Amino acid sequence: DIVMTQSPDSLAVSLGERATINCKSSQSVLYSSNNKNYLAWYQQKPGQPPKLLIYWASSRESGVPDRFSGSGSGTDFTLTISSLQAEDVAVYYCQQYYGTPPHTFGPGTKVDIK
Amino acid sequence: EVQLLESGGGLVQPGGSLRLSCAASGFTFTSYAMSWVRRAPGKGLEWVSTISGSGASTFYADSVKGRFTISRDSSKNTLYLQMNSLRADDTAVYYCASPKSESYSRPFDYWGQGTLVTVSS
Numbered sequence: 001d002i003v004m005t006q007s008p009d010s011l012a013v014s015l016g017e018r019a020t021i022n023c024k025s026s027q028s029v030l031y032s033s034n035n036k037n038y039l040a041w042y043q044q045k046p047g048q049p050p051k052l053l054i055y056w057a058s059s060r061e062s063g064v065p066d067r068f069s070g071s072g073s074g075t076d077f078t079l080t081i082s083s084l085q086a087e088d089v090a091v092y093y094c095q096q097y098y099g100t101p102p103h104t105f106g107p108g109t110k111v112d113i114k
Numbered sequence: 115e116v117q118l119l120e121s122g123g124g125l126v127q128p129g130g131s132l133r134l135s136c137a138a139s140g141f142t143f144t145s146y147a148m149s150w151v152r153r154a155p156g157k158g159l160e161w162v163s164t165i166s167g168s169g170a171s172t173f174y175a176d177s178v179k180g181r182f183t184i185s186r187d188s189s190k191n192t193l194y195l196q197m198n199s200l201r202a203d204d205t206a207v208y209y210c211a212s213p214k215s216e217s218y219s220r221p222f223d224y225w226g227q228g229t230l231v232t233v234s235s
Contacts, residue, residue, distance in 0.1 A: 001176075040221035042159075049209055049225035050151075050159060061223075093159050097219050101149075101164045101173035108158040 002026050002096050004106035012114040019081040021109045023094035028074045031098065038098035041070055041079045044108075045090045053092075054079065081111070089113060116140040116224045118210050123229030130200050130233070136193040136210030136226055143191040144168065147218050150184065150195050152206035153228075162208070163195065167216040178204075200233045207231075 003026040013019045029038045037057035042050040052061045054070035057077055067082045081088055094106040122134040136148070150162040163184040164173045172184050183196040193210050207228040213220030 038219060042222075044153075044159070049228055050211075050222070051225070052221055052223055055221045091158070095159075095161075095221065097213075097221055100218055101161065102175055103149075103161050103164070103218070105151075105159040105161060 001102050002029065002098065002104055004094055004096055004104050006092075006094060006106035006109050008109060009107070010110040010112065012112045013081075013084045014114045015086065016083050017114075019084050019088070019111055021079045021092050021094075021111075023072075023077040023079070023106050025075045025077075025096050029096045029098040030074050037073050037077070038096055039070075039072070039077050040095045040097060041068075042093045042095065042105075043088075043090045044093065050093065084111070084113070086113060116212075118212065118224055118226035120208065120210055120226045120229040123208065123231045125232045125234065126200055127235050128201060128233055131196070131198045132200065132231060134195040134197065134208055134210075134229060134231070136195075138191045138193065138210075138212070143186075144188050145216055146212045146214070147216060147220075148184075148186060148193045149211050149222065150193075151209045151211050151222070151225075152204075152231075153209070154203070154206040157206075160206075164218055165193070166218070173218075197231070200231075202233050205231060205233045 039057040041054040044050040058070045091108045097103045149164040181199045210226045211222035214223045
């Protein structure tokens with residue numbers, strides 16, 4: 001099974017500043033036949049279900065603010081919030097959806113305001 | 115509008131059983147794979163199980179294999195999770211989730227609000 005790790009476990013960023021979250025997979029999630037990375041990012045706020053932000057590692061879901069961006073390929077990925085807003089306080093998870101399940105999640109990164 | 119509504123959670127003793135349901139609306143139920151994902155208190159998201167659109171293929175996390183059974187009823191547009199031999203570490207909020215696709219290899223676009231399962235004596 002593919003194991004997902006994230007860093008840091010938590011971070012505190014000032015309003016308007018950049019937040020960067022890293023995600024690493026134990027094996028490549030890049031499918032060579034279509035050159036797509038099977039990697040998604042989710043945001044979960046307290047008392048709410050997760051919300052899909054990014055898929056194919058860098059495609060933004062409809063309605064997601066453009067301050068959220070994803071990058072990376074193969075085994076190393078990054079979620080960047082370019083200018084942190086108060087409503088971005090949440091836990092962020094990466095997930096690989098490569099091949100058949102299990103489609104494992106990373107352990108999560110908690111983002112707070114400094 | 116796609117809606118997923120879970121029910122069936124509650125308090126159960128260790129070793130007991132519970133069946134969760136997820137009523138789906140707003141899309142052609144048999145067109146989409148469906149999954150269960152859980153979040154234990156103070157922990158992160160854990161994928162639990164997935165079933166194909168036809169119901170012919172099922173997948174389970176090692177932590178629940180042999181104890182949980184996923185199924186779906188297309189006549190009722192409902193997804194189920196039968197949970198047997200429950201343990202304290204099964205305590206979690208259980209979400210049903212689905213990609214906008216019959217393929218398993220897609221992220222979860224749609225999520226229910228979740229139902230809480232508490233395993234305790």
